[in-house]
Amino acid sequence: MAKLTDYNNNLQNDFPILGKKIHGTPLIYLDNAATTQKPQCVIDALVRFYSEENSNVHRGLHYLSQVATEHYEAARKRVTSFLGADDTYSTIFTSGVTEAINLAAHGLGTLLLKPKDEILITQMEHHSNIIPWQLLCEKTGAQLRIIPISDAGELLMEEFERLLNARTKIVAVTHVSNVLGTVNPIREICSKAKEQGAISLIDGAQSAAHLNINIQDIGADFFVCSAHKMYGPTGIGVLCGPAELLNRMSPYQSGSGMVESVTFEKTSFRTVPDKFEAGTPHIAGAIGLTAALDYLSDTGMDAIESHEQQLLAYGTKVLTSVEGLRIIGNAKKKTGVLSFTLENVHPHDIAQLLDNDGIAIRSGHHCAQPLMQFYHVPATARASLGIYNSKQDIDSLVNALHTVREVFP
């Protein structure tokens, strides 16, 4: 495996897709906040599973079923340790962050919420950390409260403290904004929430592959992340939370694999994690995720963070050389997410023209419409960095943006 030593690294070689040409030019992939590319070791793990180990888990006595079960449960342990959780936590495999939050909302709703209780989220949440809570409020009579942000894109912490009160039952906050890159002060948030007796949930979709995560150090009750944004496969993610609390929450989906006994009169459920994993899980996905976590750990989360910080600083500096470019999201603590607008050019037209040079960025509302409303923009263009990006990638981006400027003077 290549090493991440400086910001012109050669990790690209670990990712077969990065050798592809798009419209005849080499792919420059800057859409990592949407999904990351997969290293060969992750692809190999999936191929190995399907070609040598494929079987269903839990219920089989035959050899392959035992191998698959062992690997699936080993994957669970690997994720738990990657997130810094001890055995008071349970790691539940979900299809991704979206399902993880829905699962938590469903279980916490019936367990905790009464009319007039409050759920706190922020102005910068992704739709998947808004809508499950909104629907839960409709169902229970609880109320959604929004922590406001500054123009720079930082949470107004004094407002958070003002909003937090004895009726606050759940505080659900993103670790890192997928639009702004803001790294939120989640330790402080979780600790203040705990003081009020509220349950905290941290959306780690945009942090887990970019920052060191330790759920105990953070002090979060729940932490959720998606493998596909962590160089792992699509279709698998994680909800990590206190086993004791999860055991009191009602199941999200029901079916096989999660029951003790079933009669037509009554079903009794297993304890976590099985209780929340009805049906055949994404076994290959869990195994692919393990390979991705090994890849991240081998590369080193500290090295990844400092690599991406260097690129972010460089990118922030050179992007502003483009006339009429405005960066949205100027928090002091950011990850490698660069959202911007370009005067007189719609973000879709920027993305379309960059595609011509093989540069993949994203344009639109990034599933964060309330945040777009806050900034009074219909959409932004967003370049988001990953471990394989280099200074040259940023230079190519800036050159292409100068060309966009020429097309749309």
Added chain:
Amino acid sequence: MSNSHHLYEKIILDHNRAPRNFGKLPSPDIIVEASNPLCGDTFQIYLQLDGNVIQALHFEGNGCAISKASASLMTTLLKGKTKSEAQNLLESFQTMLNSEPTESMEESELGELVAFSEVRKFPMRIKCAALTWRALDSVLSSDESCTHPTK
């Protein structure tokens, strides 16, 4: 896929930079909302009818160059047309966006709209070009098209 620079024909860039008939009408008969929730483009179309004839057509809102220029050209081309003339042009435009160029596609009829013929090669952008046209079509083809706006 072909070079996306070809998408941005001069006339499209011009209508994008300086959209025609941009802004509300003082007393429209109909206001139509045209939006694409996937990308966030949103336009309002203001329509004033004199019997069957489109007396005035304005629009405002926000979207990419393709959707904005297309809306702008639409307002210039359909003013003064009868409902059925408008619908015919609408149909030809949609056909041009969605199919291979054919001999029968009369350039004269499409006029400046030919600038959008490259859009066909970018399937993601067809809905941008067609956005306001389809919204207008939906009211022109409905019988209650003379209801007053609820503002």
